[in-house]
Amino acid sequence: MPFALYLLALAVFVMGTSEFMLAGLLPSIATDLDVTLGTAGLLTSAFAVGMVVGAPLMAAFARRWPPRRTLIVCLVVFAGCHVIGAITPMFALLLATRVLSALANAGFLAVALSTATTLVSENRKGRAVSILLSGTTIATVAGVPAGALLGTAMGWRTTFSAIALLCVPAAFGVLRGVVNQPGRAMSAALSPKLRTELGELGSPRLRLAMALGALVNGATFAAFTFLAPVVTETAGLTEQWIPLVLVMFGAGSFLGVTIAGRLSDRRPGLVLGVGGPLLLAGWVGMALVASYPVLFGVLVLVQGTLSFGVGSTLITRVLYAASGAPTMGGSYATAALNIGAAAGPVLGAVAFTLGLGTLAPLWVAVALTAIALALTPVAGRARTTVAAERVR
Incomplete structure (x- = not known):
């Protein structure tokens, strides 16, 4: 794999740490x-909304820019927001910086996803x-706990400053790793018009793929966000166990x-056909064995x-479904x-607030995953139809 991919993952790690660190x-x-x-919880909601809006907005705004320029601009804006956040005494300004940093994060990830696929062959x-x-997953393993510890020891403003500082090596990595190819501007000029790329959203295949991704990710974050009360109230463990879980x-x-x-390119049907039902069974299992700490801990690892x-x-x-939208697919x-x-x-x-108990978010995860599994055969038929039309 090209080394540039790992440098992009470093930047995603920094941004992922910022996205999740507010929990502590x-x-x-x-x-x-x-x-x-x-x-204060509005800071989390503002970031999430900024991410949803920012991805297509930033990709459309900078679609004619060379990828390296877009990535650097997003990193600079992201770092600047954290510098302001670290020194502001006003909550309203901090809230505004979270929205703007989310826009930069979304723009970076959207362009990074599109850029990453151009660095490898079509089937990789x-x-x-x-x-x-993996940058996001490492952020949940190392970045977020480290940010929480730093915030506890030296104050939350120090954590914001640390995120801004980490953007420096990330930007250096992008400058060194992502090369602006001479033919890039020409490729951008020859890419489909924005209206054409937005029109790809009318494709049933793309809409179903996005819906499935949103449903499974929604299930994941419904459960992950409320693991702490399950650990302390249902599993009966002390608060010290929450970071470990x-x-x-x-x-x-x-x-x-x-x-x-290693499987999603060559055997996506295997991953989804086997992993999907196991994922659903795992959420059900977590809800049923949550009062047994050892079994619950094992399933936390498995469900992750x-x-x-x-x-x-x-x-x-x-x-893959958005291949007709090369600048907007990411x-x-x-x-x-x-x-x-x-x-x-x-x-x-x-x-949770309806009084359904601490396990309610896990049952939400069950419901969202079940809906995704019900839609999976429809998505499969859509892929088959597209493939048949291309053969004709």
């Missing part, structure tokens, strides 16, 4: 800026996507994207592996990821 920083942010914890898109998304899930997610990266293995394969399917994949990341926790929170 919200109480101190709320106290420091004199807002309620619920108000899945492997390229898995390397890129989250790290186990993150370790499983890294394993999942690594395995899927399955959810990101199946999820990354589905995102690869989005890129944004469609990013939007699918983040629609799930935004909707899953909301659905989990609604179920």
Whole structure:
């Protein structure tokens, strides 16, 4: 694999750490800026909304730019937002920087996904996507706990400053690793018009691929967001076990994207046909054995592996389905990821607040995964129809 892919993954790691780190920083942010914890939670929602809107918006705005320029601009904006966030005494300004940094994050990931697939042969898109998304999974394993520890020891503003500093080597990696090819501008000029690329969203194959990716990612984040109360209230463990459980899930997610990266190009049907039902059974199993700490811990690792293995394969399917939108395809994949990341926790929170118990978000994950499995045969028929039309 080209070394540039790993440099892009470094930047995705930095941005992924920023996206998830607020889970451990919200109480101190709320106290420091004199807002309620619920108000501070808007920082998470703002980032998620910015990611969903930002992917297609940034990709459309910069579609004629060389990829390296777009990636660098996104990194500079992202770093600048964290510098401002680290020094501002106003919650409103911090909220605005979270929205803007999410736009930059979404733009970076959308362009990085499209760029990654151009660095490898046509039949290795899945492997390229898995390397890129490994940056996010490593962020959940190492970056987020490290950010939480740094914030606890030296204050939440220090964590924001550290994210800004980490953007420097990431930007250097992009400058060194992503080369602006001489023919790139010509390729951009010859690419389909924006209206044509947006028209690809009318394709049933692409819409189904995006829906499946959003559903599985929504299930993942519905469960992941509310693992802490399951650990303490249902499994009966102390709060000290929460970071370990989250790290186990993150370790499983890294394993999942690594395995899927080697199979999603050549054997996507195997990953989805076997992994999908196992994923559904695993969410059911987690809900049923949550009061047994050892069994619950094992399933946390397994579900991290399955959810990101199946999820990354589905995102690869989005890129294949969006082959007619070379400059916007990455944004469609990013939007699918983040629609799930935004909707899953909301659905989990609604179920949680309706008095359905701490296991309610796990049953939301069951429902979303079941819907995805029900749609999978329809997506398969759509791929078959497209292939038949191409043969004619």
